[in-house]
Amino acid sequence: MTIRFPVLIALILALSAVGLTYEIAAGRVLAPFFGTSLLTWTTVIATVLGGFSLGSALGGIVAERPRAVALRNVRSALVATAVLMAVSPTLLGLLHSWGVRGTDGMMLSVILVFFPASVCVTLPSPLLAKLAIEARPGREGSSLGFVLAAGSVGAIFGAILAGFVTLPLIGSTATFAACGVAVLLCLPFVRGGQTGTPGTTIAAAVFVVFAGLAGTPACQYESGLSCLHVDRQGPEVRLVSDGTMQAAESTAPGEASDDGTVGLALSYTEWFWARMDRDLGPDPSVLFVGGGGYTLPTKLLASRPLAEAVAVEIDPLVTKVVRAHMPRAAEMIARTGFDAAEGDGAGRRLGIFHADGRVYLNETEQRFDAAVMDAFSSGSVPAHLVTREAFARLREIVEGPVYVNLLDRPDGPLARGVHAILRELYPHVEVVHGARTSTGRTNVLFAASRLPLAPLDSLPDRYSPARISDARAFTDDRGWVGHR
Template sequence: MRNFYLYVIVFISGAAVLAVEILGTRILGPFYGVSLFLWSALITVTLAALSLGYAVGGRWADKSATLSRLCFLVAGAGVWLLLIPWIKQPLLSLTESLGLRFAVLASAFIFFAPPLTLLGMVSPYAIKLKTASLNVVGRTAGNLYAISTMASVISALLTGFFLIPNFGVSRLTLAIGALLLITAVIGLIADKKSKLAALGIVIILFLSAAVVWVLPSNDADPDKGLLAVEQSPYAEIRVLDTNNRRHLLIDGGTHTIVDPSTWRSHFSYVIVMDLTKAFFEKPGELLLVGLGGGSVVKNFANDGWKVDAVEIDPVVIKVAREHFGLEASEGNIFEMDGRHYLLRNEKNYEIIAMDAFGSSSIPFHLVTEEAFALIASRLKPDGVLAINIEALGWHHILVRSLAATLNKSFSQVLALPAHPSSERIGNLIILASNRELELSLVEGDITDMNYVSSPAYHQNLAWQNRFAPDLRDAPVLTDDLNPVDIWAEATNLAARRDLHRYFAESGLSW
């Protein structure tokens, strides 16, 4: 019985390791954004913690290895995981001042190093307990590590493909902590020699009940304005009503802001994106890559354009329809990756609009020389490509490098700022085409008190401030070399700080 239960402990511990690592992206992502830095920090902490656990666990096992001590290691990891949803908000706020890279690394270390170190100690402990003689130590170690690794494989698939999208992050974190505690309790009961078993059971169960009882809820709360919280295969999705506006948050970043009574967008870049219609005498066909809440789809459909929209996340599509008034008649929605759609479909469009880039997440495969060449082949001869990006200033390296890359496939490249400050964070619409990009806009009535909030104001401001980005020393992005994650770091940090201040009063954005 004891030998069999060692296999059970090793299996469950191995499964917990990978589940915790994957959960880390959903615990930290809504606050800092899911970026290359976040994944690097999580992998670094996981490997470092496991290495420490292997080393310390092996030494402790040589001194005095017992099943009850092994169970208390597992219980310790379980208790820590039960605490994570409860201590998440204060600790993330505490580390924010460290800057993006160090904040992400510090947060990952605080949250995950303790439980992963304890779980790393399990395998050497189990090997010591299971080994009957030196003649079978190799086989014993191999079997236990094989069981642990297979459990990690199964856990990785279940966590990413099924558990997070269907059960949510907080519930799953609690479930893993509880499973580790239950595993430890059964082991203590099985180890009849353990005098601490009864006391351990009482303490563990008390701590578990107390933590679950006081845990802050992470579910939707319509009375407070939090209309939806959903975990998709790609991100955490929230719909939040505050300041008389409805917000679509994807991993904590704002992707749509509308008036819920009219569905009018409060994002100036959406208004500036509308300028592309003026290049054509009559409505044509638009391909939108990145749906968000559907503001761009609505604006074009209302003016008679035929719209195809590509969105990789099924939950974003669902939320756009349920909470942002997106109607089936307004456009054809395709659930797939944007580049994959362009490869599979040879349809040509007057306008291709790319709105799939957040401050922390720029899908690198959509902004390369190869991707832009593909897009150019899907535009009509007088077609226009419009890209919405967020950058820390008009002349940020990201803006200049995107322009240099676009220039490989398009003769005309212009940047239209959607905000008046050339040095601060904000959105820009980058236009690219093989036609002349010239417009004659009608000035609005500047004596009108509402003029500064009108579409005409934003469009005129953007067009008057248009510029051709400086291409000197700007690298061309390719599928092979694309450092957009590095360049987006400062933008992401500035955007997150602004968002945390904006949503501070509600406290419901992450």
């Protein structure tokens, strides 16, 4: 029994779409365990492309076998693909629970979890391409062109489907299961030769559906940008994004300050607030690049009734989760927050922009008295927010001091690059750092100003002045590449 040419092209397109959807979902599901950086995406892309290459080579060997054997091998590869894709997030979680950590652990996890399915999903393509070319004798050239085009169109469709539809709407775990279902749906169209055992296919289908419905989601709240968890530790509500704690709010009654606001729960925000409280007047306008838990804007507006703030947060889901789980920040947003992209919010003092911080800096005409740079993607700052060009633009729109939070070693490469930028742009730069974690990293905090910075009476517990070595300033052309 032959397979019609349009069906073969549709199969090639579908499997290519599944392959790219799987690749993008792999990068997303890594975030809660290993963060998101240039290194994680490079590893995922290299591993999946390596799997595609080996799958194509093995598929070519399969395509040369007797037709009945080749078709049986292809159907087996499709069943294996479905199972391997559906089980990917579970395997990743198991490896992490067994203590796989760091850059080496991330690379090992990616290879063990995502390489096998990448091989299997590509293995059918050479046989399908051969059958497509044989289906139109005398038109081999155009048939090959359609095969190549179908592969490319499928990849484009898969990338769009993952980034704009499945990951934001159903999450990464269900996306992997959906990939498995899509592969199994291809099986009835791969006809001819000896059929496999129906029980095996049925068992695989049941397993894939079960994995999608019963599998533990990698994220409590998930969008195309963030993997969020809300963690309650006694009186503290903590917001964790891609495995890194982004914000915390203390609701303990005994920690209320003189202005009636609740004390800040993270030590780095205590230093930021002490610095801001000393540096700013009674009615400042402050830009916050990175909304996070909105704790600092809440503190500012509660303690200074004439102050105004603009918070730029790239992911609307973060704001939604804060409003649902962090009561003090939620109350401030409800009382005085407004969508700054839709109007001037007359009578309200907290403008919220859901946009990329660099895009906002480039486009805004508003001027500010101070700025706080506290944007993170997983465990590091997005590269385009720590360049000379970004801070030069910030200096144009901010008259007063700029405060910056980084996660790095006290004299690490990110801290050195940002320090070099600030020293170029500002005559007065102060740097402190907290206690190192088990990874050797900590919060490295900067205050940069045109005017001298008045000394603080004290530092938060376990914080001390930092000594930063000279380094090359990051630029848009040669910027920060991230780290584990």
